[in-house]
Amino acid sequence: MASGRRLSYRELRDQAQSNAALLSQTLDFKQSRLVLLHFGDHLDNIVWFWSVVYADCTPVMSTPFTDNVEQRQKHIQHLHSLLKDPVCITSSTSLGDFSGQDTLKPIIVEGLLPRSSSEKPNRYISTSAVNDPAIIMLTSGSSGNAKAVCLSHEQILAAIKGKASVVKLDTRTAFLNWIGLDHVAALIEIHLQAMYLGMDQVHVPAAAVIADPSSFLNIVSRHRVSRSFAPNFYLAKLRQSIESNDLGIEKDLDLSCLSYLASGGESNHTEMCSVVANLLHHKYGAPENVIIPGFGMTETCAGAIFNREFPFYDICNGLEFASLGKCMPGIHMRVTRAGVATLAHPNEPGNLEVSGSVLFKRYYNNASATDDAFTADGWFKTGDQAIIDSAGYLKLIGRSKEVININGVKYLPHELETAIDEASIAGATLSYTVCLSHRPKDSATERIHVFYLPTYLPEDIKARVETLDAIVSAVMLQTRTRPYVLPLDRQALQKSTLGKISRAKIKTAFGRGDYAMSQTRNDELIHSFKQRQGLAQAEPSSELERFLEREVCGVLNLSAEDIDIDDSIFSMGITSVDLIRLKRNIEKQLPPQKTFQ
Known part of the structure; x- marks a missing residue:
């Protein structure tokens, strides 16, 4: 790359040692202290990572901060407490991330100057033992505040x-x-x-x-x-x-x-x-x-x-x-039966657990999380549901808290997301779809909720409705359940650097009411459009239609709100066996002499 910079390992070492001498001159630096590195550039992260190591301190790699000011300040406050008032270093270009708070006061690396021109790099002498932390990495904090590994x-x-x-x-x-x-x-x-x-x-x-x-x-x-x-x-x-x-x-x-x-x-x-x-x-x-x-x-x-x-x-x-x-x-895996902590047989689902020399020993400053993470015999609980097949190959079947349970039938969110992506829906951005379950108040079961990133402009209501219908169709073909569908903007559907969108964060935000205004606006736009186009959901207009609606819902395990009286039953994922059941039920309950008004 013409605009790139090449750095040899020798040059990296020399630069890091010089920086370590500068860091050691600051009043805040002591050996073995945690140093939070907050940089937006690969080279800065690498150079200052090694600079902190040569200063005999422990680098903590900072994750990108959210654009939400309130959440960002809460995150900074949490880091300050979790890491016990760490030193923080950043670049002038990233300093703005710390605006509006005075909990963490970062050192700007461009402002570090040697006390004298003759200052020489310190020779690196580590005071660490092999089991001491060499690096601390922050988890995404998708289910709450970040943990320090x-x-x-x-x-x-x-x-x-x-x-x-x-x-x-x-x-x-x-x-x-x-x-x-x-x-x-x-x-x-x-x-x-x-x-x-x-x-x-x-x-x-x-x-x-x-x-x-x-x-x-x-x-x-x-x-x-x-x-x-x-x-x-x-x-x-x-x-x-x-x-x-x-x-x-x-x-x-x-x-x-x-x-x-x-x-x-x-x-x-x-x-x-x-x-x-x-x-x-x-x-x-x-x-x-x-x-x-x-x-x-x-x-x-x-x-x-x-x-x-x-x-x-x-x-x-x-x-x-x-x-x-x-x-x-360096690692071993096993699957244990849920609730009984005994080993599962090949191809039997259970909880994935791992152990070995590549596994961490503790979370920093979080003894309760560490205790909760390990079994009594020292295996780490990954939180994944899995099987190990007869050939010894691992297959994940979901997270323990991500399974969608509709009337006792379980679905995996990633499979529904894949089905929506494979439907090639013009109005939905590929790989920016999140499926999760939510149980409305007074509901007897969970309901599937789908959040997606639209490709259309906000004022294009026709595209909004067409996308809604297409997503509903794709999910019903998989589950026979009509999902609730809501478009969200890119800020709400932020991806990690590995392309993951946190279902837990979306679910928490939804339950907290963060999307309430978007829900109201979306529902109003769609309802108004369908009213104008004569497409509003049709209700049964006779006793016969109400009877047929009940029978279809019974066979397909749907609720009345899941279907429109004018819907094709073939769009609901009905099978030939279901059709036979439906036919028999109707014939059994609708004698030839029975009439409906």
Whole structure:
């Protein structure tokens, strides 16, 4: 990249040691103190990460702050308390993130000046033990305030060695990162692993590759990248770019160097991802198994379980969503039966738990969360529902709190979201759909709620209604339940750097009433439009129609509000067996002599 900067590992060390000397001169710095790094630039994060390490302090990688002023200030207050009044360093370009509060007073790194021109870097002497925190990473805080995960020296080294054993890479190639260094995968799986292997690493802004997938492919080819990652949503973007013959893709593109495209953070749709793997292989020379779905968490130093047999294993086993494979060295997994804490049999669902040398030991300053996170025998409770099949491959089947339960029938949100995406609805932005359950007051069951990012302008009511109808149809075909559908703006549907939208945050905000005005406005617009167009939901107009409505609802397990009397029953996901049941019920209760007014 012409506008990029190249920095050797020797230059990085020298610069970090000089910075460490400057940091050590400030009044706030003491050995082993926590230092919150808040930068929006890859290079700044890397240079000052090592500067803090050379100052013998513990770096804490700050996550991006929200645009919501009130929430941002609460987050800063929480960090101040959680991290016990940490030192905070930032750049002049990121200083505005701290405006409107005086809880954290960051040090601007551009303002650090040596006391004398003869000041020399300090020689690095660590006072840490192998089990002490080397880095502290913040969780997303999707279900509440962020937790601080202590990653020890010993744990990080075990994780890097395990990751390096998954796929042997040509050391003449490079690693490519495009997500923030606040994410554990970018810091440990890319930056530190590349250093461990003595390989080059390329860092580019996320916005550059997300907006232009062809640039990702060009960078891989140009810099001979062997290791990078692409979540499911980004693989879909790559597919679209390749299949549309994107003119931005360089004509001499060669991906024979790309050995390992890790994919995680969300479920991988087998069919879609296998198409991408096939395109990368046949058009550009990548290995057939270049896409490697996996599982990991901040607590496991990112990816720790990998499927090296994708897509062959998954296609042969008819999996709609890719398996996550087997454990790398340094981690063990098990599935236990819910409530009884005994091991589940192969293919039996239960709670996923992990242990091993790559697993963290504690959350910082949060003993209760640490205690809650582990079983009595020391296994970490991931919070995922899973099965381990007879071949020892892991498959997630949902989060324990994300299952949607409608009249005793359970649905997985990501499967409904995939169904909506695959419907190719013009008014809904691909991969910006969130499905969750909500139980209205006095309701006997939960109801599916769908939130989506519209592609149409707010004043285009026709497109709004058409999108609503299309989403309702897609969900009813899957669940026979009419969902509540609400468009939200991009700020409400913010993605993490790995492409995840927090269902928990959306659900909390909805329950708190944050979207009440949007709901009222949306309902009014749709109702008014349908009234003008004569499309308002029709109510039964006779005893016969009321009878038929009851029978259809009974067979399909729907409520009256879920259907319109003019709806086609085939749009509700009815099966041939359901039709036979419906016919028999009607014949049984509607004798030939029975008449309705």
